Amino acid sequence: MSHKKLRQGIIKTCVEMNRSGLNQGTSGNVSHRIEGGMLITPTSMAYDKMHHDDIVEMAFDGTYTGKRLPSSEWRFHRDILKNRSDVNVVLHTHSIYCTTLATHERGIPAFHYMVAVAGGVDIRCSPYACFGTQELSNLALDALKDRTACLLGHHGLIVLADTFATAMWRAIEIESLAKMYVHALAIGEPPRLSDKEMAQVIEQMRRMSYGQAPDLDKVKDTPKTIDATIKKPVAKPTAPATNRPAAKPRTRRVAKPAPRTTAGRTK
């Protein structure tokens, strides 16, 4: 894609972030990988006023060109894109429910299977560090290990993706999960899915390229079965879910307040 198209993609994503309610004002930023660096939103500029030449071009050494100052969070955008070859897009927002959990230094545990959209059994929350600092960037990279999203303590959400569309999709799913988790907590700490159950979900998502919405007609314009189209079968679970011994194991899983161990500062 040309730089101009990528610049327009960044602006479109920012406008969509605010339109969808995922973000408010200018408390977010978006970058896209280019050869040797990235294109990134300028700092503190209203998205609906942004023109493609307001987007800043920055090399991985931190030097930049353009008529605007880069986002104050250029360090974590730069470090993520430099260290994660699987990522093209970094999206940051102060979405309300993710940030609500982050103010308690809580990540999102496996209370719902969709937590796997971030690539693992939980979505971590990093400890707090001041915005725009190298310390925050280092903490974010740690919290993102083997994941495509993390919360930032007392701050917000970071989502990683290969395309703008997937970044928005993932961010909206994670914000919805955070909302559900906050509501679930009103009744008490919800039981967790086990690592085995989450491994099955992760494998199922991998098989289906879940979240990619593949255009199957491009693959073959003939009748097809789901099993022939998706990737190789997942191992059968050892026991059908309905035979699972009822409440007992679930009760055990909630015995410890696990979010504190995966989700930031321990007291």
Ligand code: 13P
């Ligand atoms: P910028 O306007 O500098 O991108 O800052 C917004 C923000 O989210 C800081 O964390």
